[in-house]
Amino acid sequence: MRQTPISHKLAAIAFGAALGVLSAAGPVQAQENGPGEVTFNRDVAPILQANCQECHQEGSIAPMPLLTYRDAYRWASGIREKVSNRVMPPWHLDPTVGIQEFRNDRSLSSEEIGTILAWIDGGRVEGDPADLPPPAEFPDPNEWRLLDEFGEPDLVIASEPYTLEAETMDKWWRPATPTGITEPRWVKAIEIKPAGNDARTITHHVLAFLQQDEEESPMSAGIVEASTRGGAMGGPDLFMEWAVGKEGEIFPEGAGKVMLPGSQIRWEVHLHAMGKLIEDSYVELGVWFYPKGEEPRNRTRLAFFGASGRTGLDIPPGEIAVTQDFHTLRWPARLENFQPHMHMRGKAMSLEAIYPDGRKELINQVDNFQWNWHINYIYEEDAAPLLPAGTTLVITAWHDNTPENPNNPDHEQWVDYGDRTVDEMAHLWVDVTYLDPEEFEALVATREEARRAAEAATNNSNH
Ligand code: HEC
Numbered sequence: 001m002r003q004t005p006i007s008h009k010l011a012a013i014a015f016g017a018a019l020g021v022l023s024a025a026g027p028v029q030a031q032e033n034g035p036g037e038v039t040f041n042r043d044v045a046p047i048l049q050a051n052c053q054e055c056h057q058e059g060s061i062a063p064m065p066l067l068t069y070r071d072a073y074r075w076a077s078g079i080r081e082k083v084s085n086r087v088m089p090p091w092h093l094d095p096t097v098g099i100q101e102f103r104n105d106r107s108l109s110s111e112e113i114g115t116i117l118a119w120i121d122g123g124r125v126e127g128d129p130a131d132l133p134p135p136a137e138f139p140d141p142n143e144w145r146l147l148d149e150f151g152e153p154d155l156v157i158a159s160e161p162y163t164l165e166a167e168t169m170d171k172w173w174r175p176a177t178p179t180g181i182t183e184p185r186w187v188k189a190i191e192i193k194p195a196g197n198d199a200r201t202i203t204h205h206v207l208a209f210l211q212q213d214e215e216e217s218p219m220s221a222g223i224v225e226a227s228t229r230g231g232a233m234g235g236p237d238l239f240m241e242w243a244v245g246k247e248g249e250i251f252p253e254g255a256g257k258v259m260l261p262g263s264q265i266r267w268e269v270h271l272h273a274m275g276k277l278i279e280d281s282y283v284e285l286g287v288w289f290y291p292k293g294e295e296p297r298n299r300t301r302l303a304f305f306g307a308s309g310r311t312g313l314d315i316p317p318g319e320i321a322v323t324q325d326f327h328t329l330r331w332p333a334r335l336e337n338f339q340p341h342m343h344m345r346g347k348a349m350s351l352e353a354i355y356p357d358g359r360k361e362l363i364n365q366v367d368n369f370q371w372n373w374h375i376n377y378i379y380e381e382d383a384a385p386l387l388p389a390g391t392t393l394v395i396t397a398w399h400d401n402t403p404e405n406p407n408n409p410d411h412e413q414w415v416d417y418g419d420r421t422v423d424e425m426a427h428l429w430v431d432v433t434y435l436d437p438e439e440f441e442a443l444v445a446t447r448e449e450a451r452r453a454a455e456a457a458t459n460n461s462n463h
């Protein structure tokens with residue numbers, strides 16, 4: 001785990017420090033290759049196959065294919081811009097600070113970016129046809145992303161369909177669907193996907209609330225109150241949040257969510273019209289269970305960690321506004337993912353931990369937020385932050401309401417919190433697995449051992 005401590009100054013100074021970091025990653029320059037040295041067939045095609053084509057092909061979510069030499073040639077200036085600014089492939093995390101081990105990392109390395117830019121700057125040479133790799137094969141975009149790993153879901157719950165006019169205000173569709181569960185089942189993985197005709201083009205984001213009657217055990221009573229400042233949606237019943245670009249959620253060994261008989265899913269589907277009548281679009285929730293009778297030890301809950309609880313959001317016209325809030329953990333916890341949520345003026349968001357001993361650590365930061373990409377950065381299991389009880393999470397959000405923000409619909413508006421994409425939000429969605437203190441100590445010890453072993457191995461190889 002690579003982590004960068006930040007200064008022990010007041011929160012106000014942390015804003016400035018982190019703001020300074022916002023441009024640290026900066027645009028990447030072309031590598032120093034002579035013209036013609038980099039060819040499409042040999043050097044660029046494999047990068048596009050591995051990192052772009054799943055979306056950039058017919059019938060997937062991107063606006064144009066990037067399959068052939070012709071495609072890439074035509075789109076070269078767009079590719080140059082999006083790739084050098086790290087907007088494409090969508091992975092907007094600051095690579096210079098915090099944890100960098102993620103299960104779903106699809107960012108390009110600096111070398112790959114360099115290769116693409118050198119190809120463009122070197123005259124877009126096609127190269128030897130013999131170098132071109134065979135076409136890549138992709139899973140059906142309408143299939144579950146988790147299909148390969150887990151097979152078809154054990155349970156699929158579909159919302160009622162909705163018809164959206166070609167031109168209309170944003171709509172929030174809130175039907176409820178019984179789960180049909182007849183005995184308690186522990187959930188290993190979940191995934192949401194838009195379904196039906198062209199639903200993918202209009203579904204901006206989906207919340208699935210799991211509504212069920214629960215008797216609180218002492219542990220779960222602690223969990224419900226796990227943050228001392230629970231947000232409006234921090235309660236036990238948010239099951240999963242989905243937004244464009246998000247894949248499924250898999251819980252680590254020994255952890256999961258629980259579904260009870262009599263439960264139902266209440267949907268909140270945010271639809272955004274795209275100039276075409278879309279009939280009968282709906283969303284599906286796929287659920288993969290632990291085997292019957294297998295009860296994981298820890299319960300994971302999706303938490304809403306707001307950045308704006310105390311003061312609300314207050315974003316003056318023409319300015320960059322900074323908002324910050326604090327949440328203290330009552331139980332030891334492992335954070336499974338990091339997913340900032342803002343709208344069109346969102347610029348950056350960071351998560352810092354202040355440990356009970358006062359030590360501070362910047363866990364992660366998105367420095368290049370793109371409102372139409374709600375990326376869920378899912379930690380590798382052995383890199384996921386382990387935080388003792390009493391740790392304070394500091395969530396900081398930056399909104400750019402200046403004309404320099406290309407996504408800003410109107411820099412003369414005073415903006416506050418609201419549901420529409422032209423209003424703003426500022427929170428993190430984090431799946432939190434609360435651990436009992438003994439297990440927490442054991443996990444910390446295992447990590448420490450692994451770290452020492454790795455250190456010893458490097459030292460040995462250096463002698
Ligand atoms: C997860 C899906 C996904 C991946 C992976 C992806 N793209 Fe995209 N790309 C999109 C979508 C959707 C859009 C249109 C919306 C947007 O710009 O965010 C887009 C837009 C673009 C655009 C701008 C097109 C325009 O209309 O101006 C370029 C250029 C681009 N992508 C290049 C790439 C390259 C190069 C890669 C790989 C290195 C890549 N993309 C990987 C989904 C993806």
